Amino acid sequence: MYAADRRHFLDFEQPLATVWKQLQNTPEDNPLYTQLQQQLLAMRHVATSHLSAWQTVQLSRHINRPDTLTYLQHITTGFTELHGDRYVHDDKSIVGGLATFNGQTVMFIGHEKGHNLPDRQYRNFGMPHPPGYRKALRLMKLAEKFQKPVVTFINTPGAYPGVASQLQGGGEAIARAIYETLQLRIPVIAVITGEGGSGGALGIGAGDVLLMQQHTWCSVVSPESCSAILWHNSTAKEVAAEQLRLTAAHMLQYGLITGIIPEPTGGAHWDTAQAASHLHQAIAAELEKLSAQSPESRIRQRIEKYAAIGFWEQKN
Known part of the structure; x- marks a missing residue:
């Protein structure tokens, strides 16, 4: 059906x-x-x-694509949402809380976009302000206090770039979240479930493991923004998408992610239950492996992994 x-x-x-x-x-x-x-x-x-890079971007943004709360309904029980950053307010574009997953308590944190215009406006189209990342970090530290693993779901075109965000320290909030996440003594699994846009994604993505669903993207900039910067309009977005090498296959090829989670035929929006089942299996497998390691080992490997990212070619 x-x-x-x-x-x-x-x-x-x-x-x-x-x-x-x-x-x-x-x-x-x-x-x-x-x-x-x-x-x-x-x-x-x-x-x-045979999707092009731009078509992959379109699929990742599909209005019917499952979001964080939808996936949590399928793969967890007893989800209890926790609110606020304890400084400014409760950013609705990032949701988080404790839930039972595979018989254990896990802290889930993720971007939330919504599925209609009023809901998307309420969620700021999945673009967090600084309080969103401060809330995410607060929940991660809470999970560490009680020795509970963290799983994050990434689906954002990027952090909100407006003046208000800059006045509230947007860059510092994301940088602090990344810095603190790298040193957490608990397992941290990040999954890109839609758009993995720039620092907005990295703010909750610096875990032991980074997975991508099959029809998602990850890049320092969106194809439209890249087109606007290089070609001074958005008409070259398809060319930009190809040049950015932003698909899950590209990310795996360059060693930037741990693995790719398959989606139902046609994309996750066609069968939420099956997409959630694949997601559940992937998270459970990674949690089992990470739980067998010591905190010191996880932290060391986490830092070494991100320090090793990047390559260049030197010509004489």
Whole structure:
């Protein structure tokens, strides 16, 4: 079954729209229903079998893509949200709290975008202000106090760049979060579940492990911003996306991430339950490995990993 409210189709998904509408109007006991399901599944595979970098960016932003709270409903029980940075206010673009995962208590923190315009405005489109990163760091330190692992879900185009954020110390808040995260004595797993935009992603992404879902991206700048900087308009965003090498496959090739989490055929927005199942398996496997290591070993490896990132070519 496909949710009745899933009606948004990206430009390269348009061939699927007609079949999907037919499926919605066909009773499940009709023999045609199964045929339409199979046809739609095959078309979903074709639509995403050879994605360009820009199409990957589009999928990562899909309005129906599962967000942090949706995934937590599927992979945890008893989630209790914790609020506020204890300095300014409660940034709604970052959510966090304790939940039971695989029989143990885990601190989950993640960006939250929302699925409609009012909700996205409420969440500031997933772009945190400094209090969001200070809240995230507070929750990580709380988890460390009680020796609970941390899992973060990253899905942001970037930290909010407005004047208010700069006046509140946006750069310092992100830098402090990264610095403190690297020294936490508990396991920290970060997963990019949508957009991994610049420092906005790094602020909750400096863990022992960095995973990416299959149709996500990670870069110092978005394709539109890169196009605006280099070509002085946003029309070259597709070229910029290719040049930025921002897909999960590129990140794995360059050794910047630990692994790629597969998504359902066509993308996570087609089957939230299956996407959550893959996510659950990946997190559980990494938690088991990290829990077997000493805190000193994890901290050392964490710092060495990030210190080794980067390469250059020197020409004489």
